Amino acid sequence: MLELKGLEKTYLKHTVNEHRALRGIDLQIADGEFITVIGSNGAGKSTLFNAVAGTFFCERGRIVLDGRDITYVREHRRARQISRIFQDPMKGSAPGLTIAENIALAYARGENHLFSFALSRRKLELFRDCLAQLNMDLENRMNTRMGLLSGGQRQAVTLLMATIHTPRLLLLDEHTAALDPLTAERVLEMTRSIVAERNITTLMITHNINAALSTGSRTLMMEQGQIILDLEGGTRDAMSVPDLLAVYREKCGKALDNDRMLLDNEQNMDVHGSE
Numbered sequence: 001m002l003e004l005k006g007l008e009k010t011y012l013k014h015t016v017n018e019h020r021a022l023r024g025i026d027l028q029i030a031d032g033e034f035i036t037v038i039g040s041n042g043a044g045k046s047t048l049f050n051a052v053a054g055t056f057f058c059e060r061g062r063i064v065l066d067g068r069d070i071t072y073v074r075e076h077r078r079a080r081q082i083s084r085i086f087q088d089p090m091k092g093s094a095p096g097l098t099i100a101e102n103i104a105l106a107y108a109r110g111e112n113h114l115f116s117f118a119l120s121r122r123k124l125e126l127f128r129d130c131l132a133q134l135n136m137d138l139e140n141r142m143n144t145r146m147g148l149l150s151g152g153q154r155q156a157v158t159l160l161m162a163t164i165h166t167p168r169l170l171l172l173d174e175h176t177a178a179l180d181p182l183t184a185e186r187v188l189e190m191t192r193s194i195v196a197e198r199n200i201t202t203l204m205i206t207h208n209i210n211a212a213l214s215t216g217s218r219t220l221m222m223e224q225g226q227i228i229l230d231l232e233g234g235t236r237d238a239m240s241v242p243d244l245l246a247v248y249r250e251k252c253g254k255a256l257d258n259d260r261m262l263l264d265n266e267q268n269m270d271v272h273g274s275e
Contacts, residue, residue: 002029002169002201007051007061009225021047022058023225032199034216036206040256044225045205049171052203054078066168080109083162087174089154092161095147099138099157102146103127106161130160134190152183156190163194170195172204176211184208188215209241223252 007025012018021044029035039045051058054075063071070078086092093102104123124142131139134156138149146154155175162170172191176184188211195202195216206212212219219236221229221244228251231239239247248256 001031001064001066002052003027003062003064004052005062005064007048007058007063009047009051009056009058013059021225022051022061025061025225025227027220027227029201029203031201033218034195034200034202034204035218035220036204036212036216037220037222038206038209038212039222043222045222046173047225048222049084049173049203049205052169053082053084053171081168082171083167083169084171084173085155085158085162085175087177089151089158089178092158093146093154096145098143098145099131099149100124100127100142102157103130103161103164106164109165130164131157134160150183152179152187155179155187159187159190159194163198163200166198166200168201170200170202172202172206174205174207177207209244213239213241213244221248223248228252 004025004027007022008020009022010018010020023044025044025048037045037048050056052063054070054073054077057072061071062069065081084092094105097105104127107123107127127142128139131142136153136156138153138157146157149157159175175191176187179187191204192215194200202216204215206215213231213236217236218230218232219239220227220231229247245256
């Protein structure tokens with residue numbers, strides 16, 4: 001279980017540009033829960049992920065993971081239990097190393113011992129089997145450098161790296177946003193499959209409202225550093241994209257200003273309208 005209690009984070013404190021990015025966030029996430037997170041530009045989504053990952057320490061509040069207070073645990077130590085995938089396919093892996101070497105780095109980190117380039121046959125077979133599950137023929141390209149892969153291939157390998165040892169928490173920071181629609185859907189489907197199979201507690205930021213409502217079992221909406229909506233169960237199942245936009249307008253007194261979210265919504269409406 002992940003428990004956030006009263007998290008507060010302020011950037012540029014005591015200056016004219018002071019910005020309260022998190023305003024007393026309270027959140028409980030059960031083991032194995034898959035939660036999607038949406039919100040306008042600057043709502044605090046990535047700041048929330050940075051706080052949980054340990055990129056910085058918050059001014060106030062507590063972060064408890066599986067009963068252990070990790071509020072002041074350093075980021076590199078949290079990384080043993082918390083995996084994160086970023087929007088940029090170039091992050092989270094070493095472009096100059098091969099696919100096998102990158103996976104070995106992730107595998108060694110989970111095993112908590114130093115990495116060696118002398119990969120054993122047992123490890124190579126394990127990596128090959130894992131890659132085969134991606135259905136991208138990457139198991140036959142293990143000596144290819146990561147920097148030569150397409151964005152979708154790289155994100156798929158990064159997803160594998162993040163879950164080769166099942167993490168206590170998986171943070172997906174718009175990990176499909178930089179991909180073309182077809183590749184994004186493919187990577188998202190891989191994500192759903194791996195998370196379900198491993199029962200991984202997951203938080204996923206997305207700009208795609210349809211994906212937010214159809215992925216996992218719970219959706220959070222953030223605005224100005226606060227969680228303004230927490231949807232699950234029948235209420236979430238009955239919520240359409242227009243419904244959600246209307247709720248946002250009612251709660252915030254303005255229309256959603258995330259251009260990518262609105263564009264994705266329009267594109268999805270066009271597709272469904274033509275079917």
